[in-house]
Amino acid sequence: MSETRIVNGLSVDVEDWFQVGAFENTISREDWDGLELRVGDNVARILDLFDEAKVKATFFTLGWVAERNKPAMREIVERGHELASHGYDHTRIFTFTPDQFAADIHKAKAILEDAGGVAVSGYRAPSFSIDARNPWAHDVLAGQGYAYSSSVAPVVHDHYGWHEAPRFAFNPVAGSDLVEIPVTTAIFGGRRLAAGGGGFFRVLPYGFSRWAIEQVNRQDGRPAVFYFHPWEVDPGQPRVVGARMRSRLRHYTNLSKMAGKLSNLLGEFAWGRMDELAERERSRSLDWAA
Ligand SMILES: [Zn+2]
Secondary structure (H helix, E strand, O other), rough: OOOOOEEEEEEEEEEEOOOOOOHHHOHHHHHHOOOOOOOOHHHHHHHHHHHHHHOOEEEEEEEHHHHHHHHHHHHHHHOOOOEEEEOOOOOHHOOHHHHHHHHHHHHHHHHHHHOOOOOOOOOOOOHHHHOOOOOOHHHHHHHHHOOEOOOOOHHHHHHHHOOOOOOOOEOOOOOOOEEOOOOOOOEEEEEEOOOOEEEEHHHHOOHHHHHHHHHHHOOOOOOEEEEOOHHHHHHOOOOOOOOOOHHHHHHHOOOOHHHHHHHHHEEEEEEOOOHHHHHHHHOOOEOOOO
C-alpha cells in the first residue's frame, strides 16, 4: 500500500469495440453505422465499478459516440465524473492538417457539451497521436481554450510515441496556460516503458502495474496517469476477423480478468479526475516546446 497517497489520474477513452486503431485497416469508417453499439452498456458497467471503489475519473469521449449515447453522457456527469474530448471519430492527428484538426476538435466539443450539459476543457488525442510530427496540435488546443491535454506518450512504441517529450507535466505553448499531462511511463533498465494502461495493464500480471505506479509516486513524487477502454471490460464483444495476429492477441487477451484487475488497482492507489490533476500539476510543469 502506498503511504504517500498521491492522487493519480484515472481516465477512460470512450470508443466502441470497432473504433480501435489496431483494426482500422479491417473495419472501414463507412461500416460503423451498421455495427452493434456496445459502449453505452460498457460505460454503465464502469460507472458502477467506479462507484463501488468510490473514485472519480475522466471520460475522454468521441463525439461520434456522444451523439449516439446521450443518456450515458448525462450519467457520466451526474455521477461526478469529468466529460472530456477524444476528438470526433478517432482520426489520428498526424493525418490532419492544422485546420482539419481545429474543425475536428471544435465539432467534438460542441457535441459533448450539448450531450453532457457541461463545459469541456480537457482533450486526449486518439492513440496518443501528438508527437514530433505535429507539435502544432498543442497550439490549436491552446487557441480553442483547452485547459489541458493528455495526448503524449513519451516512449517508442509500434503505434505511437514522442520519445523526446518530458515524462511529466509540461507547457507546450509559450504564453498559454495549456498544460500537457503525458501518459505514465516507468523506467526499466534505463528505458522508458509505456506503463499507463493498454496492453501493459491488461496483458501483463497486475504486479507490473503496481510496481510502475509505485515507482512514479515514490521515486518521482508525481501522479501516474492511467487509461483503459470500455471494450476492455467486455468479454462478449464481437471478434474481428482478418486483423493482424499481433493486433488480435493484444486486443482480446484477458478481457474477462479486466474488471477484477481494475478493482485491485482502484483499491490500492488513490485516483481522481484529470482536470483536477492538471490544476495541481500546472505549477510544477516545465516549459518545453518541440
Ligand atoms: Zn482512443
